[in-house]
Each structure stands twice: as C-alpha cells, then as structure tokens.
Amino acid sequence: MxxxxxxxxxxxxxxxxxxxxxxxxxxxxxxxxxxxxxxxxxxxxxxxxxxxxxxxxxxxxxxxxxxxxxxxxxxxxxxxxxxxxxxxxxxxxxxxxxxxxxxxxxxxxxxxxxxxxxSMNRWNSEMPTVIEEVLQSSVNRLEADENIGSIPTHKNYTDFGIIPMRVSKEIDNNSERGYLKAEVLLGRxxxxxxxxxxxxxxxxxxxxxxxxxxxxxxxxxxxxxxxxxxxxxxxxxxxxxxxxxxxxxxxxxxxxxxxxxxxxxxxxxxxxxxxxxxxxxxxxxxxxxxxxxxxxxxxxxxxxxxxxxxxxxxxxxxxxxxxxxxxxxxxQKNLEMEFQELKDARKCDQD
Known part of the structure; x- marks a missing residue:
C-alpha cells in the first residue's frame, strides 16, 4: 500500500x-x-x-x-x-x-x-458498565435457550472487525461453570x-x-x-x-x-x-x-x-x-498491535 x-x-x-x-x-x-x-x-x-x-x-x-x-x-x-x-x-x-x-x-x-x-471521556467512565451489561444479557439469552448445547449461527457484521476487542472464557477446575471476560481497547x-x-x-x-x-x-x-x-x-x-x-x-x-x-x-x-x-x-x-x-x-x-x-x-x-x-x-498503531498479539496468544492457549 x-x-x-x-x-x-x-x-x-x-x-x-x-x-x-x-x-x-x-x-x-x-x-x-x-x-x-x-x-x-x-x-x-x-x-x-x-x-x-x-x-x-x-x-x-x-x-x-x-x-x-x-x-x-x-x-x-x-x-x-x-x-x-x-x-x-x-x-x-x-x-x-x-x-x-x-x-x-x-x-x-x-x-x-x-x-x-x-468519546474517550465518556467511554472511560461508561464502558465497564456497558460491557458488563452486554455480557450478562448474552449469558441470560444462552441460559434461556432450549438449544443451549448448540452453537449460535455466526452472522457476519463487517463493522465489528474495526473494534479492538477480545473475549475470553475461563472455567474453574472441577467445575462445569466459568465466566466470560471481554476487553475493549479504547482508542482509534x-x-x-x-x-x-x-x-x-x-x-x-x-x-x-x-x-x-x-x-x-x-x-x-x-x-x-x-x-x-x-x-x-x-x-x-x-x-x-x-x-x-x-x-x-x-x-x-x-x-x-x-x-x-x-x-x-x-x-x-x-x-x-x-x-x-x-x-x-x-x-x-x-x-x-x-x-x-x-x-x-x-x-x-x-x-x-x-x-x-x-x-x-x-x-x-x-x-x-x-x-x-x-x-x-x-x-495508536502500537497499542492496537500489542492488543492483537495478546488476543492471538490467548486464543492459542484456549485452543
């Protein structure tokens, strides 16, 4: 380019x-x-x-x-x-x-x-609450779904690729339950x-x-x-x-x-x-x-x-x-690259 x-x-x-x-x-x-x-x-x-x-x-x-x-x-x-x-x-x-x-x-x-x-000022104060509400809403929908064992159909939202975001799951030993963790890089x-x-x-x-x-x-x-x-x-x-x-x-x-x-x-x-x-x-x-x-x-x-x-x-x-x-x-570029590298590393660990 x-x-x-x-x-x-x-x-x-x-x-x-x-x-x-x-x-x-x-x-x-x-x-x-x-x-x-x-x-x-x-x-x-x-x-x-x-x-x-x-x-x-x-x-x-x-x-x-x-x-x-x-x-x-x-x-x-x-x-x-x-x-x-x-x-x-x-x-x-x-x-x-x-x-x-x-x-x-x-x-x-x-x-x-x-x-x-x-926007940055607003996100710094509001984003933790927004992420928490979105994750809780997602969990509630999954728990209410009769087909809980199935994987939801993937939809292609092209705009989402712009967001520096990573979602990870953690499950405690000897437990069938865990929690989701979402992180968003606030920036460009x-x-x-x-x-x-x-x-x-x-x-x-x-x-x-x-x-x-x-x-x-x-x-x-x-x-x-x-x-x-x-x-x-x-x-x-x-x-x-x-x-x-x-x-x-x-x-x-x-x-x-x-x-x-x-x-x-x-x-x-x-x-x-x-x-x-x-x-x-x-x-x-x-x-x-x-x-x-x-x-x-x-x-x-x-x-x-x-x-x-x-x-x-x-x-x-x-x-x-x-x-x-x-x-x-x-x-901004360095922050995004560091964020992506950590996201890739966590994905490899989960796989």
Whole structure:
C-alpha cells in the first residue's frame, strides 16, 4: 500500500471553500497558541488546515490502510456535493439531496478531534458498565435457550472487525461453570467503529427534523469552526450548553453552510424559520465560536471573535498537544498491535 492517503481532513476542504478566497485561503483564529506574538487572525490554505496525519488510518495485519478515509469520501462527502451546490445556489433540494446533506452534517459532527476527546471521556467512565451489561444479557439469552448445547449461527457484521476487542472464557477446575471476560481497547479503532455505525444508521434520525436554511442578515457573515455542528441546549438568557443530541427534545442543531447560509433545526418542533434579526444572528455566531475546539474560520477577521472566545496562550499545552497529534498514528498503531498479539496468544492457549 504505497499510495495510502496520509493527510486526513476532519473538516472537508469542499466545505471550507465556501469561506475561502479565490486562492483557496481562509482566515483562521487559533484558540490555543504558543505565545502572544502569534497573530490574532491569519490566512492559511484550505489544504493545510483542519487535518491530522493518519487520523482515520486503520492498521490491518501490521499494514496501514486508508479504506476508512476512502469510504467517507466516496459514500458521504462526494454525494453531498450536489446538495451543497444547490443550497449555495438557492436551488430546491429533493429528498435524496436532503439525505446526502444531513449525512454530511452527521459526518462533521462525529469525526472531529473534539468528538474523539468527548468519546474517550465518556467511554472511560461508561464502558465497564456497558460491557458488563452486554455480557450478562448474552449469558441470560444462552441460559434461556432450549438449544443451549448448540452453537449460535455466526452472522457476519463487517463493522465489528474495526473494534479492538477480545473475549475470553475461563472455567474453574472441577467445575462445569466459568465466566466470560471481554476487553475493549479504547482508542482509534473503537472511534472509527462508532463513526461508521453512526453514519450507516443512526444519522437517519436527522431526517425526522424540520430544517430551515437561514440567510444571514445584511452586514453579518456566519462563522464556522473545526467543530462546526452545534448541538445547543438553551434554557434561558445566559443559561445554555452544547451537550444536546440529535434526538433530544428541544436541542437546537446549527450548521453553517456558507458565510451567508446556515442550517437549523429544533428537535421536536415542526416550524421553519425564515428571516432572522441581526441580534439573533449575532447570538448564533456566538454559539458557533464557543463550540469551536481549536480553530474558528471566517471570510474576514472580526474583533468580536476574540471577545467571544478569548484565546489561550500556553506554550507548554500547545507543544504537548502538537506532540500528541504528531505521535498519534504510531502510538495508536502500537497499542492496537500489542492488543492483537495478546488476543492471538490467548486464543492459542484456549485452543
């Protein structure tokens, strides 16, 4: 595999082009910087931003594979281009266009570094309970099965091959009973599985919502970011968070489509919005900026952005984070190989 794609964008270049100039350069505001001399705003080529090396690479039998990156490109990004073009040209969307567009929205919600970090935090706290419940449920089904002596029919779920997981059985001496032990490696493999599962089925909940495409008022341009899908829970003035969900009643989903167009829905409401005030658009831009992870993108620099989202100047944190992403692929690959080797060794012992 000599031509493996290495530079993986978690915000599509085709998406960011709407904010770029004729030279495919976009203004970006960095939230974490190494020192005060870093410019508040700078221009970068779209090709060079919102990406990491080998972010979605899979290690298969010790070799790098870009099949996951290609799958996202062919199945989601490319089909969405017609819908994006229609929206930006003020053309009506048919049912298929909406399906492609909303899958594109889902893609940009779950494949960002921010999503990976949030997922890891959630898995670290919840995974032991999840595994315990799944194993107990499996044991209960087997014990209730009249054909307990037979082996269940194997079903081929191709996505499961992505998960670094091992299941072992241990039986005590002089006993007919034992226990099952399941272990999952929390990291890139599990993240890729969750992305693929979500983009293959779960995303369809977005089709149930009523969507509006909001035109920015005169004098306002929509911002976007490296975490462009905002899932807002708004309680009252000054009280809100970004912990909403695609199917959570009351969650407001916000996704900028261009500097002039923004996709919006409120879960559980079937009302479309048309014209919005400058005051509301300013508030929406605030939410977009606050939801950003490390970058905010715009067609033009705005001083309000630094007031909404003051940048963090910390050389140590900046260098540590930079080093983590530089070592991302090697570290994840080594962990997965070690996990697989131990899995193979245990399988041999059981055989």
């Amino acid at each position: 000599t031509n493996v794609r290495k530079n993986h964008h978690y915000v599509s270049q085709s998406y960011l082009k709407a904010w770029g100039n004729n030279h495919n350069r976009v203004w970006n505001y960095r939230i974490l910087v190494s020192h005060n001399s870093v410019p508040i705003w700078s221009q970068s080529s779209i090709k060079s931003i919102a990406n990491h090396q080998h972010l979605f690479t899979r290690s298969i039998v010790g070799r790098d594979s870009d099949e996951f990156e290609i799958w996202m490109d062919q199945e989601i990004e490319t089909p969405a281009q017609i819908a994006l073009s229609k929206v930006r040209s003020n053309e009506p969307l048919n049912t298929h266009d909406w399906e492609c567009l909303l899958r594109f929205v889902a893609l940009h919600d779950i494949r960002s570094p921010a999503n990976y970090i949030n 493999g599990l993240w890729l599985f969750s992305i693929r599962h979500t983009l293959s089925s779960t995303y369809k909940v977005l089709n149930k919502h009523t969507w509006s495409i909001l035109l920015a008022p005169e004098g306002v341009e929509w911002l976007t970011s490296d975490n462009p899908v905002v899932k807002l829970n708004y309680y009252n003035a000054g009280s809100y968070d970004f912990k909403g969900g695609w199917g959570n009643e009351g969650t407001e989903i916000i996704f900028p489509l261009s500097p002039s167009l923004l996709l919006y829905a409120k879960v559980g409401e079937r009302v479309t919005l048309n014209n919005i005030s400058k005051e509301l658009s300013t508030m929406l831009n605030r939410f977009i900026a606050e939801n950003a992870h490390r970058y905010i993108f715009a067609t033009n620099p705005t001083k309000e952005t630094s007031e909404i989202r003051p940048r963090i100047v910390n050389s140590e944190d900046y260098e540590n984070e930079k080093r983590e992403w530089e070592n991302w692929h090697t570290g």
